[in-house]
Amino acid sequence: MATSRQPWSVPGVILFSHGEFSYEVDLSRPLVEELAQSRLGEIIVPAWERTEKKRLREVIVRSLPPTSSDDPEMLERMRARLREEAHLATYLQHPRIARTLGPYEVQGVLYIVSDRVEGTSINSLITYSQMREKLLSPAFCLYVGAEVAGALHYAHTCKDENGAPLGIVHRDLNPARIFLEPEGGVILTDFARARSLLPGRVASTLPRPHGDVFYCSPEALLCEETDPLSDLFSLGLVLLELATWRHLYSMPHLRPSDLEKALTPKAKKQVLDAAITAMEAELPEHTEDCILRAATFTRQDVDSLTEPLAHPLRSIVRRLIQRNPGDRYQSAADVEADLRAGLAALGASYGATEALDEVLFSLEGASMNQRVIGPTNEGQLPPDMVTEEDIITERGGTT
Incomplete structure (x- = not known):
C-alpha cells in the first residue's frame, strides 16, 4: 500500500512509498540550495530510493501537490502533462537514456522519479x-x-x-x-x-x-x-x-x-x-x-x-x-x-x-x-519543469 506525507512538512521523512521502495529526502545535502519550485507549484528535490533496510540509489523526485495552483483547470492540465511525460518514458528503456519512473499518485500528490545522473x-x-x-x-x-x-x-x-x-x-x-x-x-x-x-x-x-x-x-x-x-x-x-x-x-x-x-x-x-x-x-x-x-x-x-x-x-x-x-x-x-x-x-x-x-x-x-576543481557528481537538478507554455490546449495533437 502506498503512503505519503506532505512534502517538506517534516524534515527527513519519507516523501512517499510505492511497493517495496520508498523515497527519502537526503538531509546530508544542502537541501535549501537544491530544492526548486516552478511558478506553477511543481517541486523538485534530490532524494534516495530505498528499501526498508538500505538506500539503493540517488534520484530526483518531482511532485505536484493538489493545491499547487489556484486554477483547478490549469492544475489538471499540469497533471495531465506530467502523466504523459511519464507514460512516454516507459518506452525509453535504453542503457544510454536516463530513466523516468511514475507517475505515482499518493494522497492527491503526483510524483515522478528520475535518475540522478552521476558524472x-x-x-x-x-x-x-x-x-x-x-x-x-x-x-x-x-x-x-x-x-x-x-x-x-x-x-x-x-x-x-x-x-x-x-x-x-x-x-x-x-x-x-x-x-x-x-x-x-x-x-x-x-x-x-x-x-x-x-x-x-x-x-x-x-x-x-x-x-x-x-x-x-x-x-x-x-x-x-x-x-x-x-x-x-x-x-x-x-x-x-x-x-x-x-x-x-x-x-x-x-x-x-x-x-x-x-x-x-x-x-x-x-x-x-x-x-x-x-x-x-x-x-x-x-x-x-x-x-x-x-x-x-x-x-x-x-x-x-x-x-x-x-x-x-x-x-x-x-x-x-x-x-x-x-x-x-x-x-x-x-x-x-x-x-x-x-x-x-x-x-x-x-x-x-x-x-x-x-x-x-x-x-x-x-x-x-x-584553481577550480571540476565536479565528480553533477546530477542534473532540476530537470525541465512544466511551464505555462507546456500546458495543453486541445486533445489529439502532438507536443
Whole structure:
C-alpha cells in the first residue's frame, strides 16, 4: 500500500512509498540550495530510493501537490502533462537514456522519479577544456557523438505495444543534457520536452522552439514542423562546440542589420512571426538573434566553421548542420555508423576507458590553470519543469 506525507512538512521523512521502495529526502545535502519550485507549484528535490533496510540509489523526485495552483483547470492540465511525460518514458528503456519512473499518485500528490545522473555534463567539459586552453580530442568527440546518436536512433524508432511508430523527437538536445558517467559511459537525459505520436498526447499552446534555443534547429526556431532530423542538427551543433568551442549561431563579426538585408520578403515575415512568438512565449532575449541567424546562415558559413575539424569529423558535422533537412543525414543510425567508422579509422582503440582518462586529465588541467576543481557528481537538478507554455490546449495533437 502506498503512503505519503506532505512534502517538506517534516524534515527527513519519507516523501512517499510505492511497493517495496520508498523515497527519502537526503538531509546530508544542502537541501535549501537544491530544492526548486516552478511558478506553477511543481517541486523538485534530490532524494534516495530505498528499501526498508538500505538506500539503493540517488534520484530526483518531482511532485505536484493538489493545491499547487489556484486554477483547478490549469492544475489538471499540469497533471495531465506530467502523466504523459511519464507514460512516454516507459518506452525509453535504453542503457544510454536516463530513466523516468511514475507517475505515482499518493494522497492527491503526483510524483515522478528520475535518475540522478552521476558524472559530468558535456557543457562542463567544454568549459573545462577552455580553462585548460586545450580542445578535447577528435576521438573523444567521435565517441560521444556515436553514443548519443545510438540513443537517438533508439528513441526515434521506438514503437508502441501494437508496433505503431511513436515518432519521438527529443527537441532539447544540448551539452547540458549529455553526461559522461564516472566509468566513461555517455547518458542522454531529459525527454521532458519530447514530441511524440503517443495516443492522447496533447498540443502545446504555441508552435515555438522547445528547450535551449541556442541548440535548436532552424525549423524549430522558425516555428516549422520538427522531426528526428531536427535532433540531428542539434547534435551537430553540440559536436561543433565540443570540438572547436565555436557555434553556428554566434558569429560576432556579422551585424544583425546586415543579416536582415539578406532576407527575402517571405523570409523576413517568417523571422518576424517567429520573433513575435518567442516574445509571447517569454523565451530568452537572445532567441531573436538565434532566429535571425538560423534564417540567414549559408553553406559557406558551415564550411568555414567546420574547416578546423579533423577528417572525418569535419564531413560528419558539416552534413549534420545543413539548414535544409534534406541535405542532412536521414537517420541517427547513419550518423552513428559514420562516427564509429571514423573512430575506428584512427587506428587506436577508444571507448569508455579512454574517454574517462582524457576527461580526468582535462579536469586536472583546468583545476591547475584556474584553481577550480571540476565536479565528480553533477546530477542534473532540476530537470525541465512544466511551464505555462507546456500546458495543453486541445486533445489529439502532438507536443
